Amino acid sequence: MAFTGNFMCTSFKGELLEAVHNFKNSGGNTFKLALYTNSASFTAGTTAYTATNEISGTGYTAAGNTLTRVDPSTSGTTALTDFADSAWTSSTITARGALLYNDSASGDPSCIILDFGADKSSSSGTFTVQFPAADASNAIIRIA
């Protein structure tokens, strides 16, 4: 199996209507970004974090990095939220994609699947994932 693109998980959309996720900077849930090999087979139907096919290596801890939340905001008629860039320093790792999930909610529900397009590697260096500009057209999570 392999990564086949970026997805917003369908279960996540439903959970937004059930108030499962809180993205506020202060008092919000803990969201994590876990990295995976290309053996992972995530789709929009993915519902939760899994350790299967998660990468391992120097500088990487299982379950991934905790993300720094940026307060949700609005731009025009679009609501959006963002996260600060996430970095694994002094790492030697290779990853093809990532899963963004809610570590606070019961069952670690998944939010977004990210396909890096190719294997990305760091070697005794830094591995950084940068989220897109936080605007109405590009923010990582947007509702119009």
Next chain:
Amino acid sequence: MISMKTGAVPPVVVTTSRNGGLSADQLTELCCNKLIDVSENAPPVIREQAEAFRLRMQHVVHFYISQAMKSERDTCVQTALAGGYKDLSNILRRK
């Protein structure tokens, strides 16, 4: 009926390094990605101005990131010297 639509998930930028941290060039790119976003749908004149502004900002950001890296290196060199690690301070100074 109330209709809402979630936007397509855009690509993220993955930047990596070998045998050390990110370079000033890489950090500048990441910084400018966050600071200045030029819409593909912008009118050509606006787009041209925005891209010229981005280029100018890249030079400014690159300069200060490079300065910050040198400044931090100097601090490390002095900390090593103060701790009695002269050899380490020389390695850091030459790097």
